[in-house]
Amino acid sequence: MSRLRTSLCGIELESPVLNGSGTYDALVARDVFGDPFIRQFPFAAFVSKTITLAPRVGNPPNRLWETPSGMINSIGLPNPGLDTFLERDLPRLSELPVPLVVSVMADSGEDFARLVSEVADSGRASAIELNVSCPNVHSGLIVGEQPTETEALMGILRPLTKIPLIVKLTPNVAAPEEVARAAEAGGADGISMINTLKAWAADPESGRSWLGAGTGGLSGPAVRPVALAQVRQVSSAVAIPVIGMGGITDGESAFEFIAAGATAVAVGTENFRDPAAGGRISAELERILESRELDSVEQARRSTLT
């Protein structure tokens, strides 16, 4: 697989294919599928689900709604909270055969700081992904919607650690490239995008909200054209690498993200349809590079930039 070797924020990866945060539970999958899961580990790096300081039970059901070529989720970030995560889950996650990226989220700079420093201090994470699609408890503004909030947050977090900090952007903005530029200016090492698009569905019987939380986030092939536009816009605006995602289902769609400027890609919803999608997509992507006589993902990316 040497054609697929990718360097991402200084981390050397066997392939450019990661998972989207919150779309794979590697510890449960290890139990469900046994050793073959570890031997054929589907991703080149594993991104944890988003961890918060306090435990969260998540949103009330319904949490899922299938849409044309996609789905809406309102999972609500259930997670055991930082302490249990560090004690119980992190040691097991760091035994996975690939580098680990830990996704964290908080509603204040202080909480974000605790998450980042404790995860970094554990020495078990190769990088930290900052999920900024949440309101800041002080300003009420969604951090990832505001360049200024994003840069201010980076100002707090950047001094805390040397390991790569990746900012996960929300797509529900007019100009994602401005938020990305602010993240870069604040010292981010990479951008990960897109998170889900704000979405709603009616209960077919009552006409009221189907989802327990009212609204949710759209993912899957339906959003791919939007994700590609944003990845293209952002990757031409910043010099740091972009991890592209949103509706990737196969090597061809992964290649589209690389053509749009992504250095690496992540698979989310497709994991639900095919638990082994990550490995399949890596293999398909390798065949595409081969048939186009491209020696690396980086070469592919450059070949399409005008």
Add this chain to the structure above:
Amino acid sequence: MSRLRTSLCGIELESPVLNGSGTYDALVARDVFGDPFIRQFPFAAFVSKTITLAPRVGNPPNRLWETPSGMINSIGLPNPGLDTFLERDLPRLSELPVPLVVSVMADSGEDFARLVSEVADSGRASAIELNVSCPNVHSGLIVGEQPTETEALMGILRPLTKIPLIVKLTPNVAAPEEVARAAEAGGADGISMINTLKAWAADPESGRSWLGAGTGGLSGPAVRPVALAQVRQVSSAVAIPVIGMGGITDGESAFEFIAAGATAVAVGTENFRDPAAGGRISAELERILESRELDSVEQARRSTLT
């Protein structure tokens, strides 16, 4: 069809089903399909394609790309310009058996003002739709992305006419409800939404942009969950009626928009798959109201609001 009768910005309609601007050429359809097209006219009001002051030839091909459950277009608003429109097209459009809404767009308040006053003065339009998804030539800002720009534009246009002014929102913003509130504050009579989501596709051979214009706009069932979320958010934020659209394919999906708070709905991309979609959707919607024992669209809308 009395159950379907709808009052929209003071215009009495046989049904709540309109077309999305730019998705039907009624004059050509009249030639292609002959009299049955007029007798079974598919919409309760006809929305013209967007007219600009000067003629536009539109974007270079490719202009279309099919996506999972949707399509991207980069048509580029080809139109004959205001003068030819007023002379050649408007008289014929006003012979259609339904009220006419004329969609207009400009890149300055002055040009918008000329479009609005001349269309209004023609006496042939029941309402004017303001397409604000374009940059203002003076500020460089996209009017519909900025509440302040939108309110300022309404300040110029509102005094010019008494006929209803409907603002068509762009969905590529973090908070459409703020733009809608600004439109309402500036005197808009209605909101029409959503326009297309910014989207991109790679040429399968070169990996470069497939669309002649680089990027385009996503429409069709893929965007419906996003459209529903925005319609719900906006209709709970403003008192003026909302015309909901984005991926409506049948009575059920039209009903979802009404459940989300829309007073009327518009059919866009589905027209391409079924030239008679408008009439079919009206009929399907009537059966849904009937089976739910709802006497009117307005009652349906209210029944689902919490």
Add this chain to the structure above:
Amino acid sequence: MRPDRPEAPFGRRETEVTDSHRDGGYRVFTLRDELGPEPIPGQFYMLANAPDWPATTGRPYLPRAISFARSDSGDSGITLDFIIHEVGPGTTALAGLAEGDRCWLAGPFGRPFSIPDQVKAGSHGAILVGGGIGIAPIAAFRRRLVEAGVPSRTLLGFRDVEHSGGIDDFFGCEQVGLAFEDGSRGHHGHVTDLLATMLAGDDTGGAVVYSCGPPGLLEKVRQMCAEGGVSCELALESPMACGFGACFGCAVPKPDGSYLRLCVDGAVVRGDEISSAAPGEIQ
């Protein structure tokens, strides 16, 4: 104590449909799974007609969770029977599979039914209560109990003949108590009427109740068992995107206000592990 469960082959796999026929209001079809382990009753699979389905308007998009109703292991792998109630695009597409077609599957997934002794030490029997399409895992479990020599009695309830099927094929060789809400066969009324009579009898001490069916039925069974001090296991349903713990979409409320992930912590749960089997209906 949780029964062991087999490891599922990693990923999804293609199988062949070896039979499909109508049975009353349902469709029964059979797959040959050459790679999989023998599943345990109460487990389920995620099924799709094709990697991308033959979809209408982009739905079905996700695979559908379906319990197996019978499994047989033979030379050419495991033979799996499924019973399908067509309620939407996914189940309609699965019901349209014909002999020779391919079907994509992942699994077996989920926590299976426990035998009575595992639920309650020393328990000497099982009462099986199936409602509607919920008879599928009940059929598989009944067979397993027979093989294990555990005495069981079976009660099945249906709305009407159009909403029933599989009785003779999957339960024919044994005496079962039947209830039809429209009175067309067996007891005229609910299957819980039959359960009430049985629980009121004096020969059920120590028996464990197992049930699968619509939420209302399961909640009724749960409450009857709680009141009667009888242990029960319920096979629940919920929307599922993945089936293997990845999406956290299949949340079912627990008594402590948190949620379990039905696809890994269930789909079979003990009555006291959840706050309600019909949470939607009391919202």
Add this chain to the structure above:
Amino acid sequence: MRPDRPEAPFGRRETEVTDSHRDGGYRVFTLRDELGPEPIPGQFYMLANAPDWPATTGRPYLPRAISFARSDSGDSGITLDFIIHEVGPGTTALAGLAEGDRCWLAGPFGRPFSIPDQVKAGSHGAILVGGGIGIAPIAAFRRRLVEAGVPSRTLLGFRDVEHSGGIDDFFGCEQVGLAFEDGSRGHHGHVTDLLATMLAGDDTGGAVVYSCGPPGLLEKVRQMCAEGGVSCELALESPMACGFGACFGCAVPKPDGSYLRLCVDGAVVRGDEISSAAPGEIQ
């Protein structure tokens, strides 16, 4: 002067597939259209297997533009033959239609071929040049010319046997000039070689050239005709979402820098109405 075109029934309609068979590298299938008018060669239909297609990953989503290759009107409506080259999900789905299946259609749409006299007053003949799947409208037009008593000569070109079909079925009864790029049949080379020879002959004065095929072929034909002072009509292709002028997606550049809408201003255009028949290739 533009030929009249029939009005299309408003909306789309369901038709029955009455035959489907493989013909060389193509698939030929037949529909019975009970409602439609008789179409004119060069016109096309928008086709879909079902109102929502039986789609994979949400594509095909839009109907596909397909020219008819033969039409016959009978007691039970118009019988339409289509020739399909499978290049993607839409054409593959259409090629999968079998006898008895349903097919949804709208049309006939578009501007048809004009007879030679309409293109150029007094013209006394036609030269038909078809390449690849472009033979479909050529086949329909050839038949019409025969009926109208207009003399025509036909030249067909294909890449190789796998990329050919329909020759015997649609052209068998008449002498046609064949060119295969791989030399497997007829002239070893391009169909434009045959056209060049024919135009160089002295008996073509006043004949009009009609062509349909890949963009490169059409542009070559267009230039050859322009240079030789010969009138020509070309049936072009472009991505189409609607087929009836609604989407403005089917833009083809005109010499003046503006665009025509191919579905209403074409798909048949005169050579001098466009700036290039292969704009993508010179971009």
